[in-house]
Amino acid sequence: xxxxxxxxxxxxxxxxxxxxxxxxxxxxxxxxxxxxxxxxxxxxxxxxxxxxxxxxxxxxxxxxxxxxxxxxxxxxxxxxxxxxxxxxxxxxxxxxxxxxxxxxx
Numbered sequence: 001x002x003x004x005x006x007x008x009x010x011x012x013x014x015x016x017x018x019x020x021x022x023x024x025x026x027x028x029x030x031x032x033x034x035x036x037x038x039x040x041x042x043x044x045x046x047x048x049x050x051x052x053x054x055x056x057x058x059x060x061x062x063x064x065x066x067x068x069x070x071x072x073x074x075x076x077x078x079x080x081x082x083x084x085x086x087x088x089x090x091x092x093x094x095x096x097x098x099x100x101x102x103x104x105x
Contacts, residue, residue, distance in 0.1 A: 003070070003089070007069045008069045008070070011065045011066050011071060016054065017066055020062060021066060023051065025085045027041055027043050030051065031043050031048075039075045039077070039082050039084065042075055042083065042084045043082060044081070045059060045081050069089075070089040072084060
């Protein structure tokens with residue numbers, strides 16, 4: 001998969017989306033323990049909505065933006081959707097950004 005750095009930068013430009021990504025990176029620090037049916041590291045969208053205090057449609061839009069950027073993934077379990085941090089994409093983005101901004105010796 002080729003990364004479009006502009007899509008990732010755009011997704012991270014919103015402070016709430018950046019907060020969500022930060023929280024999903026360490027879900028055990030930021031969210032209540034998930035039920036047994038939750039995928040490992042997955043956080044139910046309702047917990048994300050509750051933490052932000054924003055409306056369900058707004059949170060869905062924000063999560064969709066992060067998902068399109070490849071920074072989060074989702075898994076549906078019954079009627080619930082769980083979101084997880086995509087470490088590989090985040091690491092690849094940081095590598096690309098570092099390379100693009102690095103000054104020549």
